[in-house]
Amino acid sequence: xxxxxxxxxxxxxxxxxxxxxxxxxxxxxxxxxxxxxxxxxxxxxxxxxxxxxxxxxxxxxxxxxxxxxxxxxxxxxxxxxxxxxxxxxxxxxxxxxxxxxxxxxxxxxxxxxxxxxxxxxxxxxxxxxxxxxxxxxxxxxxxxxxxxxxxxxxxxxxxxxxxxxxxxxxxxxxxxxxxxxxxxxxxxxxxxxxxxxxxxxxxxxxxxxxxxxxxxxxxxxxxxxxxxxxxxxxxxxxxxxxxxxxxxxxxxxxxxxxxxxxxxxxxxxxxxxxxxxxxxxxxxxxxxxxxxxxxxxxxxxxxxxxxxxxxxxxxxxxxxxxxxxxxxxxxxxxxxxxxxxxxxxxxxxxxxxxxxxxxxxxxxxxxxxxxxxxxxxxxxxxxxxxxxxxxxxxxxxxxxxxxxxxxxxxxxxxxxxxxxxxxxxxxxxxxxxxxxxxxxxxxxxxxxxxxxxxxxxxxxxxxxxxxxxxxxxxxxxxxxxxxxxxxxxxxxxxxxxxxxxxxxxxxxxxxxxxxxxxxxxxxxxxxxxxxxxxxxxxxxxxxxxxxxxxxxxxxxxxxxxxxxxxxxxxxxxxxxxxxxxxxxxxxxxxxxxxxxxxxxxxxxxxxxxxxxxxxxxxxxxxxxxxxxxxxxxxxxxxxxxxxxxxxxxxxxxxxxxxxxxxxxxxxxxxxxxxxxxxxxxxxxxxxxxxxxxxxxxxxxxxxxxxxxxxxxxxxxxxxxxxxxxxxxxxxxxxxxxxxxxxxxxxxxxxxxxxxxxxxxxxxxxxxxxxxxxxxxxxxxxxxxxxxxxxxxxxxxxxxxxxxxxxxxxxxxxxxxxxxxxxxxxxxxx
Numbered sequence: 001x002x003x004x005x006x007x008x009x010x011x012x013x014x015x016x017x018x019x020x021x022x023x024x025x026x027x028x029x030x031x032x033x034x035x036x037x038x039x040x041x042x043x044x045x046x047x048x049x050x051x052x053x054x055x056x057x058x059x060x061x062x063x064x065x066x067x068x069x070x071x072x073x074x075x076x077x078x079x080x081x082x083x084x085x086x087x088x089x090x091x092x093x094x095x096x097x098x099x100x101x102x103x104x105x106x107x108x109x110x111x112x113x114x115x116x117x118x119x120x121x122x123x124x125x126x127x128x129x130x131x132x133x134x135x136x137x138x139x140x141x142x143x144x145x146x147x148x149x150x151x152x153x154x155x156x157x158x159x160x161x162x163x164x165x166x167x168x169x170x171x172x173x174x175x176x177x178x179x180x181x182x183x184x185x186x187x188x189x190x191x192x193x194x195x196x197x198x199x200x201x202x203x204x205x206x207x208x209x210x211x212x213x214x215x216x217x218x219x220x221x222x223x224x225x226x227x228x229x230x231x232x233x234x235x236x237x238x239x240x241x242x243x244x245x246x247x248x249x250x251x252x253x254x255x256x257x258x259x260x261x262x263x264x265x266x267x268x269x270x271x272x273x274x275x276x277x278x279x280x281x282x283x284x285x286x287x288x289x290x291x292x293x294x295x296x297x298x299x300x301x302x303x304x305x306x307x308x309x310x311x312x313x314x315x316x317x318x319x320x321x322x323x324x325x326x327x328x329x330x331x332x333x334x335x336x337x338x339x340x341x342x343x344x345x346x347x348x349x350x351x352x353x354x355x356x357x358x359x360x361x362x363x364x365x366x367x368x369x370x371x372x373x374x375x376x377x378x379x380x381x382x383x384x385x386x387x388x389x390x391x392x393x394x395x396x397x398x399x400x401x402x403x404x405x406x407x408x409x410x411x412x413x414x415x416x417x418x419x420x421x422x423x424x425x426x427x428x429x430x431x432x433x434x435x436x437x438x439x440x441x442x443x444x445x446x447x448x449x450x451x452x453x454x455x456x457x458x459x460x461x462x463x464x465x466x467x468x469x470x471x472x473x474x475x476x477x478x479x480x481x482x483x484x485x486x487x488x489x490x491x492x493x494x495x496x497x498x499x500x501x502x503x504x505x506x507x508x509x510x511x512x513x514x515x516x517x518x519x520x521x522x523x524x525x526x527x528x529x530x531x532x533x534x535x536x537x538x539x540x541x542x543x544x545x546x547x548x549x550x551x552x553x554x555x556x557x558x559x560x561x562x563x564x565x566x567x568x569x570x571x572x573x574x575x576x577x578x579x580x581x582x583x584x585x586x587x588x589x590x591x592x593x594x595x596x597x598x599x600x601x602x603x604x605x606x607x608x609x610x611x612x613x614x615x616x617x618x619x620x621x622x623x624x625x626x627x628x629x630x631x632x633x634x635x636x637x638x639x640x641x642x643x644x645x646x647x648x649x650x651x652x653x654x655x656x657x658x659x660x661x662x663x664x665x666x667x668x669x670x671x672x673x674x675x676x677x678x679x680x681x682x683x684x685x686x687x688x689x690x691x692x693x694x695x696x697x698x699x700x701x702x703x704x705x706x707x708x709x710x711x712x713x714x715x716x717x718x719x720x721x722x723x724x725x726x727x728x729x730x731x732x733x734x735x736x737x738x739x740x741x742x743x744x745x746x747x748x749x750x751x752x753x754x755x756x757x758x759x760x761x762x763x764x765x766x767x768x769x770x771x772x773x774x775x776x777x778x779x780x781x782x783x784x785x786x787x788x789x790x791x792x793x794x795x796x797x798x799x800x801x802x803x804x805x806x807x808x809x810x811x812x813x814x815x816x817x818x819x820x821x822x823x824x825x826x827x828x829x
Contacts (some may be wrong), residue, residue, distance in 0.1 A: 001030075001176055002262045003191045004038075006169040007280075011192040012203055018170050021195070028198040028493055029184075031177030036260050039168035041113070041140065045161040047151055048133075051083050058125035063088045065133070072158030075102045075132050077121070087129035100139055100149050100161045101311040105133040107292035110140040126177065139795040142266040143257050152253050161692045165257045176220055176385070183389040184477040187282030189534035190281040197459040197494050205460060209281070212401045219414025221245060223290060223301075223357060230306040231420035234329050235341065236364040237393035237423035238305045238411045239400050240288055243407060244416035246270065251410060264382065269410040270351045270358060275382070277406065283362065283391050283399040284383035286331075286339070288349040290357035296348060303331045303359060305341055307423075312337055315347045316379075324452045326675035331366060342370040342387040343379050357416065360407065362400040364423075366395035375562050393426055394476035415678050429474040434484040436468045442485075443492050444501050455494040456487075516721055517620075520650075521599055524717065525620060526650035531642060533595035533624065538578035540601065541568035546770070550577035551673040556605050558616060571603040571616075573670040575623035576714045580696065583627045584705040595626040595642065603668065621671075621691075625712035635711035636679055636695050643683065643693050643713050652723055659693065664693075671714050674700050683715055686723050691715030732771070735800040737806065740777065741813045743826040744790050751779060757823050761816040762795055792829065 005018065014021060018035065026032050026808040048067040056062035066083040074083055086101065102108060104121045111117040119131045132138075137145035139161075155164045162168040174191075184190030189209065194202035201619060205211065221244035229238040250256070251272035259266050261277055266272050274285040274507060280552050294301040307326040314330060314337045315321045322340075329341035338346040342365035371388040374380060383803075399418070407413055449470050449760040462473040474481040492500070503699070525535060541563065547554050547570060557570040570576060575598050586594060599622055607617035626638055640659065647657045659681040664671050666682060672692050680694020693713035696706065745754055765774060773796050781789035796814075798811060820826035 001114050001174045001186055001191070003172050003174065003188055004018065004169055004258060004261060005172060007188050007258060008192045008195060011189065012196040012201060013205075014199070016199070016224055022172060022607045023173065024198055025174065025195070027498055028496055029194050031175040032172060033175050034173040036171040036173070037702040038171055039162045041107070042160075042162040042167050044073075044103060045109065045139070046103065047155045047157055047159045047161055047164055048084075048099055048100050048101040050093060050133075050156045051081075053088075053093055053095045053097075053469075055535045056087065056125060056127065057205045058127075061089055061091075062125065063093050063320060064127055064630060065091075067099070067101055067133070068157050068555060069101060070156065070158030073101075075105075076103055077128065081509055084130050085128060086131060086133055087124040087127055088133045088147040088148065089131065090135065093133065097148075098151035098155055098157070098299075098705040098800045099428075100134045100151065101131060102134050104137075106131065106139055108132075108134075111503060112140070113758075126658055136253075136256065136266075141253070141260045142250075144250070144266075149253065151347050153500055165254055166362050167257055167261070169261060171261055180389065181727040183282055183386065183391045183479060184196070185282070186386045186389055186391075188280050190282060190477065193459050197455070198496070200455070200494075202458045202459065203460060208400050208402045209395075210407075212397050215401055216241065216404050216415050216419055218418075219244065219416060221414065221416045222359065223416040225290075225359065225417045226300050227420035227422055228302070228304045228306075231329050232305055232424040234307070234327065234366040235423075236333065236366070237307045237396050237421070237426065239362045239396050239419065239421050239423075240359055241400065241404065241415060241419045242357065242359050242417035243404070243413040244290075244411040246355055246358055246407075248351075248353050248355055248411070251276075253408070262806065268353070270407065272772065273406045273410050274360075274403065277403050278382065278386065278400060281395065281399050281402075282386050282396055284342070284386055285403055286345050286361045286383075287351050288338070288345070288359040290352050290359050291355075292349040293333060293338065293359060294338055295431060296338060298335065298420075302333045302358070303361065303420075305363065306332060308337065314338070314340060316340065316344045317347050317350060318344065318379075319347065322377050322379075324373070324377070326377075327369055329369060331361070340373060340377075340379070340411065341365050343373055343377075343384055344381055358407075358413070360400070360403060362396045362403065362571075364391055364396060390479055392477050392479050394428075397421070429476065429478065429481065431471050431473045432481065432484060432487055433469060433471045434487050434722045436470065439488050439491050442488050443495075444503065445495070445499075447491070447495070453493050455491060459490075459494065461490075463605070473777070484501075516724065517718070519687060520717065520721055520724065522647065523650055524599065527646050528595075528597050528624065528642070528647070531595070531645055533597050533642070535625075536579065536582060536596050536598050538575075538582070538598060538600070539568055540572060542570055542572045542578060545567050546577050546581060548572065550574075550700060551697065552577065552670050556670065573604055574602050574619075574674075575600050575621050576625070576671070576712065579623050579625045579702045579712070580700065580706060581708075583625065583707075583710060587627065587629050587707065589629045593628040595624065597622065619716060620718045621714060622717045623712065623714040625710065626829075627707055627781070628709040629707045631686055631707075631709035633709075634679075636693075637710045639693050639711035640681075641681055641693075641801050643715075647685075650720065650724070652720075656686055656723060660684055660689075662692070671716075675718070680687045683713065686718060688719055690717075690719050701816070729771075732798045732800045734799055734801075734803045736796055737804045737809050738794060738796045739806070739809045739813055740792060740827040741817065742778075742790060742829055743817065743820055744788050745820075745824055745826045747781065747789050749777070749824050751791060754820060754824060754826065755793075757820050758793060758816045761819045762812055769796055769801050770799050 022032050048069045050065050051068050052066045054064050056064050065086050065088050096680045102119050107116045121130045133148045135145045136142040136149045177184040193203045223242040225242045227240045229235050251269045255272050255276050256266040264275050270287050279285045308324040308328045308330045313323050330337040331339040338349045367388045367390040449465045449468050453465050456463045460475050464471045552573045563569050602619045603616045662677045674696050675692050675694045676697045682689050687717045691714050695711045776795045777792040777794050779791050817828040
């Protein structure tokens with residue numbers, strides 16, 4: 001947001017230097033990005049009067065002029081009367097004209113910021129020209145270079161041009177993001193009010209902004225007009241009035257200078273007046289050519305705010321024709337759309353030099369809808385910048401009243417219709433009651449309620465105090481004030497956060513509660529990294545082709561209407577496709593064997609948040625993939641090994657993880673889609689299916705150019721939180737005892753069966769005085785057809801009360817072996 005310091009001074013007094021003010025703005029209002037000294041480019045430019053103007057003897061299109069500067073410029077050749085000779089090629093130069101003269105040695109203002117061009121006295125067709133008489137273009141005021149600029153205010157020859165038009169000015173550029181919640185600060189008036197507030201001065205808005213002056217009186221001409229608001233949910237207020245007998249011309253130079261120094265290009269008196277009021281108040285306005293609207297309407301010219309029809313087209317002022325759909329709001333006649341509401345007007349109703357009558361619109365549009373439309377079509381205008389901050393509809397009638405008065409002044413037009421005001425019920429900010437203790441407790445201050453009230457009244461808030469309580473009624477332009485905490489922020493900002501005591505807040509030294517989810521993620525990362533895997537981070541958005549390649553349903557994925565890239569169209573349904581997409585590139589770059597994993601989120605349309613049904617459900621997932629370009633053994637077993645190693649590293653019991661064959665009950669699970677059901681297994685943890693492990697389908701391998709030896713797993717890791725061991729138990733002061741036991745069992749007996757029997761005997765029924773574990777060591781079967789196989793286990797036990805001896809542990813193993821013999825026919829070796 002660029003603001004002119006001279007414009008600010010029209011509304012509030014500033015008794016500090018520019019540097020001091022910039023420092024105050026930065027600490028109490030918003031970050032200052034740049035300070036521009038406007039007056040530098042006009043150094044040496046003076047006002048002069050054309051005394052004589054004669055045709056150049058040697059050139060048809062040049063004039064030989066003598067100008068009077070009251071002797072203000074030194075070291076320049078003069079006539080006996082003290083006049084300076086200048087050769088001018090402008091068609092509008094004439095005797096008696098007040099002009100802007102650029103003497104020799106002065107930089108042409110339009111070149112100041114680029115490649116500075118310094119004028120000099122030079123001969124033109126036999127006559128010396130001492131500098132030049134400047135056009136608006138050369139003065140960096142507008143694009144008009146058809147003639148020299150005529151000074152249109154009373155000025156004494158020899159005066160500095162910058163002083164005549166207030167161009168000895170500073171433009172302060174404040175970062176827009178600082179004002180995101182402050183629509184009033186996107187106007188000079190709002191910034192001036194805030195500067196008064198932070199410098200502890202009372203501010204009073206102009207009379208017309210406090211209350212409409214009801215100056216809109218119909219003139220002699222009456223123009224028929226119909227105005228309708230057919231989208232009240234998206235158009236909070238829609239006001240319009242017709243004006244007749246417009247005289248199109250250039251704006252007063254002072255208006256042009258204010259627009260140009262703040263980055264807007266002057267166009268004509270009508271457009272410039274609407275832009276001038278927009279910069280002043282933050283409220284965009286738009287003027288339509290009445291007769292062009294009539295030509296595109298039925299019997300009566302009509303202005304309608306409505307949602308766009310399907311595939312409706314609009315030709316815009318920038319020359320582009322775009323296609324729009326609901327919920328984009330368009331301004332239309334009864335026959336066609338003529339503009340995009342809050343974004344840009346249409347070329348078919350543009351105000352230009354042929355305009356005789358206009359329709360002036362002042363409206364309030366839904367900030368989110370304006371932003372959505374702007375982003376979708378790539379249209380970024382000054383109106384969008386202000387509308388998408390939520391301009392208050394209660395200011396519309398005030399701004400429209402001032403705009404009509406301004407247009408009457410600059411164009412001679414008069415009101416030719418009633419003022420149309422199509423709006424639903426306009427919300428009035430409710431009062432906020434807060435105690436000064438509530439504010440002081442949060443700011444660490446000792447201000448009284450009246451001291452706070454003074455600060456708030458400085459920025460035109462209505463404040464009533466009773467004892468130590470403040471009742472604050474926000475003005476209509478402060479749409480951001482809703483609760484007590486907002487008043488705390490206002491008092492702190494206006495008083496100055498730099499005045500707060502430099503005292504650290506008191507806090508409890510107890511450590512915060514541990515975030516179990518973050519701890520689990522850290523443990524997973526450490527476990528897989530120790531196993532040799534590398535963590536990757538991929539985009540949460542994927543291309544639709546990747547979902548197709550993985551066999552996943554695009555209908556279940558959220559599609560982005562305005563994707564950052566054509567390759568990022570959908571929210572992903574799982575992490576595995578994103579990992580597999582990285583495999584081929586790594587192999588091609590010489591990495592023949594590697595394992596990668598990712599912790600991330602996925603979303604699906606068919607699931608919503610448990611507590612907020614309108615919010616998509618997020619799944620916390622862990623995906624792992626291992627790939628080897630030359631391996632020949634089945635990849636499934638290596639992926640399963642990593643999975644089991646992970647669960648062991650997390651401290652889960654061996655029997656908490658169970659792998660089951662996939663079946664039709666998992667058919668709808670998008671996590672399973674990339675996996676080959678015949679070469680994969682469902683991962684069950686504590687009686688719950690949490691994901692899948694295995695190799696990928698032939699179609700996935702072909703589409704993503706994967707080697708044959710590629711496998712992995714993907715699990716929902718939040719269910720693992722419930723299985724994590726809680727609390728902490730110190731190590732025993734007594735030594736642990738470890739013994740191995742080896743058993744031979746019939747080949748049809750599974751490992752799980754034998755483990756269950758032995759674990760039940762060794763681990764079951766123990767009290768808190770001991771800690772024990774049972775780990776597998778070896779499974780050996782001489783050949784697949786053998787009738788028996790051998791399994792070895794290691795039993796470890798520690799007592800917290802005494803030192804155990806080997807005989808006690810051997811007795812426990814003997815009992816376990818006997819139980820296994822009785823139940824499974826096992827023989828101890």
